[in-house]
Amino acid sequence: MKTLLVVFHSQTGGAAAMAEAAAxxxxxxxxxxxxxxxxxxxxxADLLAADAYLFVTPEYLGAMAGRLKDFFDRSYYPVLDRLNGRPYAVLVCAGSxxxxxxxxxxxxxxxxxLKAVAEPLIVCTRAQTPEAILAPKILAADDLDRCAEVGAALAAGLALGIY
Structure with missing residues (x-):
C-alpha cells in the first residue's frame, strides 16, 4: 500500500475545497x-511516511500561505536528502x-x-477587493474536477509503480 500526503492551508475555503477534491x-x-x-x-515524520505529496495553498500577496511556509520551515532540514525522487504536485487557489x-x-x-509529476494547477478566483478577498470561496465544479483529476493521476501513478 502506498500513501499520498495532501498538505494544505485555507482561510476562506478555496484551497480546502481544492485539497478535498484532489483527495x-x-x-x-x-x-x-x-x-x-x-x-x-x-x-x-508525516513526510517520511508518505510516498507522494500534494501541496495546496492559497495565494496571499503573491506568495504561498504563511502556514504552509511554516510547515516547510519545520520540515525542511529534518527530511533533506531523505525524500529524493518522490513525486509531488501543487494546487494554488489564487486571487490574481x-x-x-x-x-x-x-x-x-x-x-x-522531489519529482514534479504535473504542472501546478492554479484556480483563479479573481478576488481583488478586500471584501472579495476575505469572503468564503465557492469554486466552480469544473475547477474542482480538475483538482480531482490531479489527485487521481498522482494516485494511479503510485499504484502502477510509475513513480
Missing part, C-alpha cells in the same frame, strides 16, 4: 491511502495569477529533490 479523486485508487492534513498538523505561490512551493520541492 477524493485520489481516494478512488484502492492501492493508495490518502492522508488529507492541515499544514499545522503535519511535519517531518498564483504564479508566485506555485514557484515558492516548487523551489522548496526542488531543494528536497
Amino acid at each position: 477524493r479523486g485520489a481516494g478512488d485508487e484502492p492501492l493508495v491511502t490518502v492522508r488529507l492534513c492541515h499544514a499545522d498538523s503535519v511535519g517531518p 495569477d498564483g504564479q508566485g505561490a506555485a514557484r515558492q512551493v516548487m523551489r522548496i520541492a526542488t531543494g528536497w529533490r
